[in-house]
Amino acid sequence: MVRIILPFHLRNLAHVGSELALEVEGPVTQRSVIDALEARYPMLRGAIRDHDTLQRRAFLRFFACEQDLSLDPPDAPLPDAVARGDEPFYVIGAIAGG
Numbered sequence: 001m002v003r004i005i006l007p008f009h010l011r012n013l014a015h016v017g018s019e020l021a022l023e024v025e026g027p028v029t030q031r032s033v034i035d036a037l038e039a040r041y042p043m044l045r046g047a048i049r050d051h052d053t054l055q056r057r058a059f060l061r062f063f064a065c066e067q068d069l070s071l072d073p074p075d076a077p078l079p080d081a082v083a084r085g086d087e088p089f090y091v092i093g094a095i096a097g098g
Contacts, residue, residue: 003019003087006020013047028077061093064088065079
């Protein structure tokens with residue numbers, strides 16, 4: 001089970017608590033985690049990734065094990081601690097402005 005923590009606005013959209021646990025089939029990557037998340041919570045489709053390109057939305061970032069994974073390739077394996085469920089995969093809303 002992969003643990004996922006979503007920002008407040010996405011938790012409200014999906015009607016979930018602060019942390020989710022999802023079964024991810026195959027290698028645990030950003031793509032497979034988001035695919036599983038969108039399959040379980042279809043209301044999140046298009047909120048994390050663009051509908052057409054499937055690229056991460058500009059104002060969302062991905063973190064795990066104290067590392068910013070936002071610019072990593074979507075099919076790169078996530079850290080083993082995330083795959084084991086020891087550490088969560090964070091989707092964080094970026095802060096913009098001055």
